[in-house]
Amino acid sequence: MATAITTAAVPNRQRALSEPLWVKFGLIGLALAFLGLFLLLPLLSVFGEALAKGFDAYFRALADEDAQSAIRLTLIVAVIAVPLNVVFGVTAAWCVAKFEFPGKSILISLIDVPFSVSPVISGLIYVLLFGLQGWLGPWLSGHDVKIIFAVPGIVLATVFVTFPFVARELIPLMEEQGTDEEEAAVVLGASGLVLFWKVTLPNIKWGLLYGVLLCNARAMGEFGAVSVVSGHVRGLTNTMPLHVEILYNEYNYVAAFAIASVLAMLALVTLAAKSLLEWRFSKEIAASARH
Amino acid sequence: MIDVRNVRKTFGGFTALNDVSLHIAEGELVALLGPSGSGKTTLLRILAGLEFPNSGSVLFDGGDTTHVSARERQVGFVFQHYALFRHMTVFDNVAFGLRVRDRASRPSKKEIAERVNHLLSMVQLEGVAERYPSQLSGGQRQRVALARALAIEPRVLLLDEPFGALDARVRKELRRWLRRLHDELKITGVFVTHDQEEALEVADRVVVMSQGRIEQVGTPTEIYDHPATPFVYQFLGNVNALDCRIHNGQAVIGALTLPAPAYAGVTDATGVAFVRPHDLLLSRPGEGGGAPAVVRHVTVLGPLVRIELTLGDQVIEAETTRQRHAELQLAPGQRILIWPRQARFFLQDSWEGTSFIAEDDLSKTSAIR
Amino acid sequence: MASAKSTVLPGFGPTLGYTVFYLGLIVLIPLAALFLRAAGLGWDQFVSAAFSPRVLASYRLSFGGALVAASINAVTGLLVAWVLVRYDFPGRKLVDAVVDLPFALPTAVAGIALTAIYAPNGVMGKLLTPLGIKVAFTPLGVVVAMVFIGLPFVVRTVQPVLQDLEAEHEEAAVSLGASRLQVFVMIILPAIFPALLTGFALAFARALGEYGSVIFIAGNMPGISEITPLLIVTKLEQYDYAGATAIAAVMLVAAFILLVVINTLQKWRRARFAGA
Numbered sequence: 050m051a052t053a054i055t056t057a058a059v060p061n062r063q064r065a066l067s068e069p070l071w072v073k074f075g076l077i078g079l080a081l082a083f084l085g086l087f088l089l090l091p092l093l094s095v096f097g098e099a100l101a102k103g104f105d106a107y108f109r110a111l112a113d114e115d116a117q118s119a120i121r122l123t124l125i126v127a128v129i130a131v132p133l134n135v136v137f138g139v140t141a142a143w144c145v146a147k148f149e150f151p152g153k154s155i156l157i158s159l160i161d162v163p164f165s166v167s168p169v170i171s172g173l174i175y176v177l178l179f180g181l182q183g184w185l186g187p188w189l190s191g192h193d194v195k196i197i198f199a200v201p202g203i204v205l206a207t208v209f210v211t212f213p214f215v216a217r218e219l220i221p222l223m224e225e226q227g228t229d230e231e232e233a234a235v236v237l238g239a240s241g242l243v244l245f246w247k248v249t250l251p252n253i254k255w256g257l258l259y260g261v262l263l264c265n266a267r268a269m270g271e272f273g274a275v276s277v278v279s280g281h282v283r284g285l286t287n288t289m290p291l292h293v294e295i296l297y298n299e300y301n302y303v304a305a306f307a308i309a310s311v312l313a314m315l316a317l318v319t320l321a322a323k324s325l326l327e328w329r330f331s332k333e334i335a336a337s338a339r340h
Numbered sequence: 341m342i343d344v345r346n347v348r349k350t351f352g353g354f355t356a357l358n359d360v361s362l363h364i365a366e367g368e369l370v371a372l373l374g375p376s377g378s379g380k381t382t383l384l385r386i387l388a389g390l391e392f393p394n395s396g397s398v399l400f401d402g403g404d405t406t407h408v409s410a411r412e413r414q415v416g417f418v419f420q421h422y423a424l425f426r427h428m429t430v431f432d433n434v435a436f437g438l439r440v441r442d443r444a445s446r447p448s449k450k451e452i453a454e455r456v457n458h459l460l461s462m463v464q465l466e467g468v469a470e471r472y473p474s475q476l477s478g479g480q481r482q483r484v485a486l487a488r489a490l491a492i493e494p495r496v497l498l499l500d501e502p503f504g505a506l507d508a509r510v511r512k513e514l515r516r517w518l519r520r521l522h523d524e525l526k527i528t529g530v531f532v533t534h535d536q537e538e539a540l541e542v543a544d545r546v547v548v549m550s551q552g553r554i555e556q557v558g559t560p561t562e563i564y565d566h567p568a569t570p571f572v573y574q575f576l577g578n579v580n581a582l583d584c585r586i587h588n589g590q591a592v593i594g595a596l597t598l599p600a601p602a603y604a605g606v607t608d609a610t611g612v613a614f615v616r617p618h619d620l621l622l623s624r625p626g627e628g629g630g631a632p633a634v635v636r637h638v639t640v641l642g643p644l645v646r647i648e649l650t651l652g653d654q655v656i657e658a659e660t661t662r663q664r665h666a667e668l669q670l671a672p673g674q675r676i677l678i679w680p681r682q683a684r685f686f687l688q689d690s691w692e693g694t695s696f697i698a699e700d701d702l703s704k705t706s707a708i709r
Numbered sequence: 710m711a712s713a714k715s716t717v718l719p720g721f722g723p724t725l726g727y728t729v730f731y732l733g734l735i736v737l738i739p740l741a742a743l744f745l746r747a748a749g750l751g752w753d754q755f756v757s758a759a760f761s762p763r764v765l766a767s768y769r770l771s772f773g774g775a776l777v778a779a780s781i782n783a784v785t786g787l788l789v790a791w792v793l794v795r796y797d798f799p800g801r802k803l804v805d806a807v808v809d810l811p812f813a814l815p816t817a818v819a820g821i822a823l824t825a826i827y828a829p830n831g832v833m834g835k836l837l838t839p840l841g842i843k844v845a846f847t848p849l850g851v852v853v854a855m856v857f858i859g860l861p862f863v864v865r866t867v868q869p870v871l872q873d874l875e876a877e878h879e880e881a882a883v884s885l886g887a888s889r890l891q892v893f894v895m896i897i898l899p900a901i902f903p904a905l906l907t908g909f910a911l912a913f914a915r916a917l918g919e920y921g922s923v924i925f926i927a928g929n930m931p932g933i934s935e936i937t938p939l940l941i942v943t944k945l946e947q948y949d950y951a952g953a954t955a956i957a958a959v960m961l962v963a964a965f966i967l968l969v970v971i972n973t974l975q976k977w978r979r980a981r982f983a984g985a
Contacts, residue, residue, distance in 0.1 A: 066879050068889050073796055080792040081804070083785050086833075087857050088810050091822035094832065098825055137731050144724035159732050162740070165964045167918025168816075169938040170957045173945065174739035177746055182950050184742055209735050231718050241719040270815025273920035277942060290817040290921065297821050297925065306825075309818040316813040323813075324806040390880050410884045417884040423877040427899040437885035440895070485881075492885055 095313045099306035110307035118284045119292035119308070122200065126288060127268045130207045134264055135257070138215025142253075143245070146223035147231065160216050163209055172206045172277025179205075198280030203288065206274040211267045218260035219253055226252055255330035259323070266319040270312055341366040341528055342387065342496060347396030349382055356382040357393070358552040364496075369522045369529045371543035373536060375575070378549040380532045381500055387530060388498050389413040400495060416489030420501040422481045424473040430484050431456055431469040437492035459487040462521070479510040486518075490525075497522075499531035503538070515542050536576050540564065548572050570686050570693075573614045580656050584613040584685065591685045591696070594652025596631035596678070600685050602694035611687045617646070617659035619681040622668060630677030638670050645670075649678065747958035750951055758955035763931050764940060768959075770848055771937040775916035778855030782912045783905060785856075786863025793864070794871040808864050811857055816921025823854050824925040846928035851936060854923040859912030866908035870901045903978035907971060914967045918960065 067073070100107055110116060141160060145153060163171060177183050179196040189196060196202045234248045250257075272290040279286045283295060289308055296305035342364040349357040357379045364370050372380035385391040386398060389410035397406045405413060424433050434456045438447055447455065460466055463483040473481055482502060489497060502518070503511040519542050522529055533539050539546045540560040548555040548563060548571070555575075556568040567573040574581060584593040589604035591597070593613050603609075623630060633656065637648040645665040647658045658678065668676065686693035747755065758764070793805050811819065827844035828834045837844060844850045874897065882892045920938040928934035937960060944953035 066876060066883065066892075072889075076788065077792050077796055077798055080785075080789045084789060084804060084807070087860060088807055090826055090832065091819060091857065092810065092814075094826050095818060095822045098822075137728070140724045140731075141728040144721060144728055147718050148721050148725075150721075150725070156728065156732070159736055161968075162736050165914060165968050167920065167938050167960055167964070169920050169941050170743075170918070170960060173941060173953060173957050174743050176945060177742045177950065177954065178739050180950075182948065205735075209739075212731075212735065228718060235717055235719070244719065266813050270813075270818070272815060272817040272820075273938065276920070277945060290815050293817045293821065302825075305821060309815075309821060312815045312818045316810065316815065316818070319813045320806055320809055323809065324802075388884060390884070410880070411886055411888065413884075414886075415884060417881065419877050419881060421877065423875070423881040425878060425882075425896060436882070436887075436895075440882075440885065440887040440891050488881075488885065 092313060095306055095309050098302060099310040101306075102303050106303050107307050107310075110304035111311070113304065115284045115287070116292060116304070116308055119287045119289045120311070122203070122287065123269050123289040125200070126204050126207050127265055129204050130211055130268045131261060131265050133208055134212040135215050135261060137212055138219055138260060138264075139257070141216045142219035142223050143249075145220050146226075147228050157220070160213050160220075163211075163213050168210060168271065168273025169277055171209050171274035175202060175205055175209070175278055197278050198282075199286060202278035203275050203286065206278045207268050207271055210271050210274050211264045214264035214267065215257065215260035218256050218263070222253055222256040223249070255326060259326050259330075262319055262322055262326070266316065269315060341368075341401060342530075343397075343399040343402075344383070344387070345397045345399070347383070347386060347393040347398065349379075349386065349391065349393050355552050357386070360396075360552070360554055362547060362554065362557070364528065364530060367526050367528055368544045369519070369531070369542065371539035371546045372530065372532045372549060373534070373539040373546050373575075374549035374555075375534055377551065379552040380534075380547075380549050383549070384498050384500055384530060384532045387496070388415050388417050390417070414492065414495050416492065416494035416497045418482070418485050418489050418497070418499040418502050420504045422473070422478075422485045422505075424481055424484055424488075426473055429470050429472055430460070430465070430476070433473070433484055434459055434488045434491050436488060455491060456487075459491055462490075463487045477510075478506045479514060482506065482514065486521075490527075495528065497527050497529040499529070501532050501534070504533075504535075511538075518542060540576075548575060550575070566695075567614070567684070568693075570612060570614070573684065578617050578657065578659070580613075580615045580617065582613045582615065582651075582654055582656065584611050585609070586611045586685065586687060591683075594631065594654055595633075596651065596680075598680070598683060598685075598696045600694055600696065603685070603687070606687070609687055611685050613683055613685050614693075615656075615680045615683045617657045619683070620656070620658040620660075621679045621681060622647070622658060622660060622664065622670075623677045623679075624668060625675060625677055628677055628679070630679030632675055633678045635670055635672055635674045635676060637672060638665070640665075649676075651678065743954060743957060743961070746950070746954045750955060754951060755955050755958075758949075758952040759959045763935070764937070764956055766932045767935045767937040767940045770851060770934065771917055772963075774848060774851045774855050774936070775913050778852050778859055778916045779909050779913035781852075781856050782859045782863045783909045786860065786908060786912075787867055787901075787905060789860075790864045790867040790871055794868060808861050811860050816858070816919070817925075819857060819922040820854065820925035823850070823857060823922065827853060827926060845926055846934065848927075848934055850926035850928075851923055851934065854926050855916035855919060858919050858922050859916050862912040862915065863905065863908030866904045866911065867901055870904040871897075874900060903974060907974045907978060910967060910971045910974060914964065914971070917967075918964065 068076075099110075141156075145157060176197055179185055179189060179202065181190065181197070183197070196205065230248050230252070231244055234244050239247070269288075270290060271288075272294070275288055276291060276294070279288070279291055281287060281291060281295065283292070287295065289312055293305050293309050293312070296302075296308065342362075344360060344362040347357055347360045348355070360379070360383060362383075372383060374380045382391060386393055389405070389408055389412075392407060397404055399405065400413070410417070425436065428436070435452050438452045438455065441447075457466070457469070460469060463486055465480060465483055465487070468476065468480065468484075473484070476484065482505075486502075499518075503514050506514065515538055518531075531542075543560060545557060546560055546563050547557050550571045556563050556572045558566075563572060564576055567576060570581070573579050582593050584591045586592075586600060586603050586606050586609045588607060589599065589601050591600045591603070591611065591613055598613075621628070621630065625632070631651060633649040633651045635647060636650055636655070639646045639648075640662070643662060645660050645662055647660065647665075647670060649656050649658060656678070670676070680696070683696045684693050685696065750758070789808065793801065793808075824845055825831050826833045827837075827850055829838050829843075829845065831845070834845060842849070844853055878896055878900075879892050882896050887895065918938060920936075920942075923936055924939060927936055927939070929939060937956060941953045941956050941960075944950075944956065
């Protein structure tokens with residue numbers, strides 16, 4: 050996810066350089082019309098369809114048992130995947146940003162892999178590994194361990210798809226901040242963890258929060274990868290996005306959009322928090338925008 | 341050729357130009373000189389049509405061009421950082437102004453090529469036509485920018501600190517080269533600079549500006565020898581600004597009293613006296629006239645000697661030749677007499693001043709104490 | 710300011726070790742499994758799985774649709790970026806933030822929303838059907854979904870470049886007699902072209918692999934409106950691991966080529982406009 054640049058409109062574009070007023074209004078109108086059609090309309094329709102049969106139907110859909118377990122599963126997956134990826138992100142950023150070593154660029158490219166791979170393939174690779182006909186399939190079923198078509202598989206696929214977010218935010222940020230402060234702390238006698246906790250962490254806290262925000266949004270909303278590894282068993286292996294799909298395919302539109310609306314609200318909260326962080330702490334997180 | 345009348349320009353709450361009027365004659369090379377914030381660049385950009393004044397008017401050859409856009413004004417503009425189009429070759433850059441003309445007035449490809457090549461040889465850059473700006477040095481880039489501006493045969497050439505981004509040696513070369521080019525082409529030119537040496541060396545006339553106002557307009561010699569205001573005095577060359585008391589037609593600077601007949605009616609007013617270091621005559625007590633001063637510090641700078649003196653409770657700087665220094669045998673603590681060849685007095689907060697010019701024979705001067 | 714990397718700081722070994730371990734476990738091993746499986750197919754089987762008529766039709770739709778969508782995004786993304794950078798209007802900051810919606814919104818939500826809108830009885834569907842335009846359940850619907858998903862890419866890559874454009878170049882062009890349109894075409898467009906191209910490539914890559922947003926609005930009819938990722942899922946459901954792997958391998962190679970192209974474009978973008 051690229052960092053939105055909170056741009057200030059160039060305030061003093063002189064009259065000498067400006068388009069005629071009608072061109073300006075025309076372009077603004079066109080842009081807003083396009084955005085209205087492609088962004089606003091879908092967003093509004095989620096809520097419109099969810100409330101098509103009134104608030105009662107809406108809340109009933111959300112209170113439904115399967116819906117509740119889908120929500121629970123989504124939260125569990127996020128609660129596991131996000132911290133795991135935070136630990137990875139911080140670790141990877143530390144070793145990439147503060148040290149020089151051969152093969153560093155390969156490492157960085159590897160971190161970008163989930164972004165270039167289709168979500169379906171992200172799920173496929175785990176099926177190939179842990180599925181019944183996968184490498185480890187026979188061994189796993191022999192030991193009665195279920196990964197694919199069970200919660201662990203979902204967690205794994207989610208971890209794959211979301212692990213770059215925190216790392217990609219922190220690496221350029223920590224590279225930009227350099228090693229001066231940490232070196233000074235070492236000279237003063239600080240040990241590893243103390244060093245990190247007291248010196249590095251305060252400097253990266255807003256970038257970290259930003260990365261966690263993006264990671265979480267993606268973890269809760271991931272569909273393609275999770276769809277491949279889940280067994281689509283209602284009440285057991287369905288996250289919210291998957292449940293939306295099931296309800297939609299059963300023509301249960303109100304319920305599908307009801308759950309979708311919860312996800313949409315999550316997206317809006319993420320966007321709002323993202324904008325807030327960018328606006329207040331742009332310098333502390335802006336390093337990644339330089340890519 | 342260009343008339344600026346009572347132009348006023350504000351940016352938000354800041355007044356960049358405050359009632360500025362100026363006339364620029366055909367074929368002149370005029371320098372707008374002043375510190376940053378003086379409004380010189382704003383004035384230049386208004387001449388170009390890149391800014392528009394809040395009030396006042398600009399006339400080109402008598403025609404009102406105040407609100408004419410830069411596109412229609414037919415001016416050539418050279419920027420401090422060249423503003424060459426990076427994705428175009430030198431040739432394409434110079435040809436740009438000719439190529440964007442509409443069908444009717446556009447020259448043929450052959451004509452464009454001829455013109456561009458002629459211009460490139462005029463700025464002594466034949467052979468780089470196919471290179472890109474990033475492959476040229478700073479001085480070369482600026483010459484391309486100049487060729488590009490000249491390609492459209494502008495009525496006037498406007499340059500915004502054209503040599504500001506270059507290092508000292510290149511700056512000096514290009515300065516002289518610009519002057520020669522101007523003489524050859526006989527084009528009207530206005531350039532902005534904060535470097536007084538540049539203005540004095542290159543321009544036919546200098547417009548000294550400060551805080552949105554014109555302080556003085558004149559030839560380089562005029563403004564150097566006869567600065568009209570305290571600001572001009574202090575901006576150009578070294579000067580001593582001394583506190584003085586003006587009373588009954590006399591200016592008293594410590595032990596030094598000089599006649600100021602213009603202020604005959606003034607009683608007990610404070611003022612400022614400006615004396616250039618090289619306008620101070622030094623002599624040994626008993627051998628000449630003047631007020632007593634004590635040498636504090638002597639610095640030899642190549643062919644000149646700079647002497648720091650105390651006159652009463654004020655510090656004054658004098659400049660003299662090595663020869664004179666050898667004659668006087670100046671050393672710290674030594675007492676000598678000083679007398680100004682020329683001085684200018686201003687009543688406090690006044691723009692109008694009066695001058696004092698010494699007569700040749702020091703012995704004829706009066707009021708020496 | 711980044712300083713020279715030090716060997717004084719602790720933790721290099723453990724962090725590198727953990728990073729490599731994590732990457733190996735999560736990325737390398739699974740990817741290796743895929744490629745080994747694909748390699749183990751044998752050439753004939755690979756070709757028949759990866760290039761059968763139905764699969765080829767899906768490539769045409771996925772690649773072709775992504776190309777069209779990315780092109781649309783190139784134009785509209787430039788428009789949106791221009792308007793956000795150059796003009797001020799009420800709500801500009803809000804619009805700026807909302808551009809990222811396709812990034813934040815879960816793909817399944819986008820998928821069903823778009824379908825609801827463009828289905829014959831949907832808001833847009835009702836407008837378009839009388840005109841004879843069918844969007845939902847046709848390749849056109851696929852393109853619409855791909856446009857949605859790629860929307861922010863061009864905007865976000867072009868915005869900073871537009872922001873940093875120096876007014877002096879435009880002023881120079883104007884003083885030389887260029888009209889506003891000439892300034893845009895001859896001066897501004899060449900300057901932002903590398904960023905535009907990068908945004909295009911990113912939008913293309915994303916649209917290519919997209920599943921959730923597209924799957925609902927596509928008709929999913931074999932040979933007509935089936936996207937490649939769907940084919941992979943279909944094969945998996947049929948336990949045709951070989952088929953799924955072959956197609957996935959083709960997509961991965963395409964993604965890899967795109968990645969190289971994008972990286973080269975970004976290097977070109979940085980190198981091109983040094984100095985002057």
